[in-house]
Amino acid sequence: MESVICTVDVVLLTLREGNLYVALLLRDKAPFQGAWALPGGYVHVEADEDAEQAAGRVLEEKAGIVSPYLEQLATFSGRARDPRGWSVSISYYALVPSAVIERVERSDLRLVAVDQLKNLPFDHLNIVRAALERVRSKSSYSSLPVYLCSEQFTLPQLQTVYEAILKEPINKVSFRRKMEELGILEPVLGAVETGKANRPAQYYRLKAQYRHTLSQTGRGLNPGS
């Protein structure tokens, strides 16, 4: 039986100035040498326990990034997507604060705004689109966007992150109730935002037990009114 090429790809998303960006790597090998593409690579059957571990290894080896949270997105497969032959890409996505990517200083890694993406090799554009769809549909009822924040954030800052992903204003009262329901945040003792005209805002962070998992509420957020 002819064998199938088995690879993993990672869509690493971050937020800068209210826009979602994706991390791309310059390919140093054929096919598509010299093109910017998602970090990806072959599964190594000796080294990797499973595909998730392969994705983590590839991200670390090729981009120098360790992500705290990788979720399986979907598997893209078929005869047409890779010039080398019938292939499978088990794709993962992660949301990280932009600092995680920006502190990696290498010229073969760049962040591109997702609405500026044009051509990507293989079916990577489809993979990014699927990731965006997943993130947007999950964001309205889960803790997912919190992973885009730095370690400490105020509730208004967090609301801005949700609004950037959902691309619509959110009602403040509804937002705070939803965060309450999720029960994943804790105030950082003694940490308040100062130097603004408004009342100082309390800083929050993810409770320790939620730093590597996703929490969901039963219902979505209501649009602002």
Next chain:
Amino acid sequence: MESVICTVDVVLLTLREGNLYVALLLRDKAPFQGAWALPGGYVHVEADEDAEQAAGRVLEEKAGIVSPYLEQLATFSGRARDPRGWSVSISYYALVPSAVIERVERSDLRLVAVDQLKNLPFDHLNIVRAALERVRSKSSYSSLPVYLCSEQFTLPQLQTVYEAILKEPINKVSFRRKMEELGILEPVLGAVETGKANRPAQYYRLKAQYRHTLSQTGRGLNPGS
């Protein structure tokens, strides 16, 4: 590079007397010869355009079933799940009316209630659990359960299907409003349920354009009150 075993598996779910059942096939080959397992098989790189087509082919060839709706569930992978070596199972699921399975008369195909499942070969029990979780989480805000119904159904019948999956009563008014919002049903002209003490109920069916796709509303169903 050592190659990866690339397979597809299908979780075919149906509803009988208010309980979800999964279709299992008797394995006629090693490994696990003589065990009941999910219909599955190797990707054939010559025959299959992609993994979804492979899943459809396997289901038809091995179980004699053509499903109108296969959705990718997730990919299960790793060194430990298959005694033959490092393997990938790109898994799909489908919901079908029980008649679709019951009209296949073969002794190597059976339906087992999902809450009666004990041991399954490979990680098939995990795959079934993931399918159930997906179906339950999607059902409250999508047309997914309609695929379990026969071609025509009354709204009370359809509500029973949703309740069987969600395992909770649904408020009748909320249910009808949700179906209205989805906009996927059309009344069958001149078809009403008769022979019952109540007012005769109108029969509905999926509109033609939705027979192969899934529709979603923004919000879930409310529990009955």
